[in-house]
Amino acid sequence: MPYPHCRRRGFAYLPILGFLAVCGLLWWQRAAILGSAGDFLDVGEAPQKADAAVVLAGGWGGERVLKGGQLARAGFVPLVLLSGPQSAFGESECVPAKAYAIRQGFEAAWFQCIPNDSYSTKGEALSVVQDLTRRGIKKVLIVSVASHLRRARRLYLENAVPGLEMHFVAADPPGFTLHEWYKSREGRKAILLEWTKVVTSPFGL
Structure with a gap:
């Protein structure tokens, strides 16, 4: 049976593992995220008749x-x-x-x-x-x-x-x-x- 302090040490790694998982996800989706940052700036409309x-x-x-x-x-x-x-x-x-x-x-x-x-x-x-x-x-x-x-x-x-x-x-x-x-x-x-x-x-x- 694991000692209590070992279990506590294992829980301490969870935020680090979570952070690494988020970083990995962002890296995997980097092209889509960066592309969206550019696309967001374009609010152009289709041309229409004007003065x-x-x-x-x-x-x-x-x-x-x-x-x-x-x-x-x-x-x-x-x-x-x-x-x-x-x-x-x-x-x-x-x-x-x-x-x-x-x-x-x-x-x-x-x-x-x-x-x-x-x-x-x-x-x-x-x-x-x-x-x-x-x-x-x-x-x-x-x-x-x-x-x-x-x-x-x-x-x-x-x-x-x-x-x-x-x-x-x-x-x-x-x-x-x-x-x-x-x-x-x-x-x-x-x-x-x-x-x-x-x-x-x-x-x-």
Whole structure:
């Protein structure tokens, strides 16, 4: 018959064994868990007819402005508004974005700028909504990269005004697949940074 202190020692190992079992399960399911962390950020909707599309700033790979051009070419919108905060060397980001879209074969007449002085998505949302209200736009497609769209949607809806209907359309991330973001350096940088902002932005950081 085992001694009482031996039984107690055996019970002491149970939390350790449980912890190792959980670690093993997480490792076994790591691809699904990490993939879900990327997929969670994408809240994109199917495109629909609207008065205009707004392309949010920050798409350095051109994926956002090209998505806007595709929406215009497909007949969803007659106008693509490019958010244009000051970028490198004092130039509005809208200028190179529009030039890039034209080089890719999209019509110059589809694109107009929304100049603003914002340095964050929160400030951009306020400026863009004010501009849309001045233009009398009633329904708009907000375009951003899939990994940024959940945070963008929250901030834009916080600045929503009566009479303005907003829908959110995702552009594919440049250089990586959202569900497999952890397989590339660019994906890891983009998703980890975005998750940091998702967690901290409600606190104004």
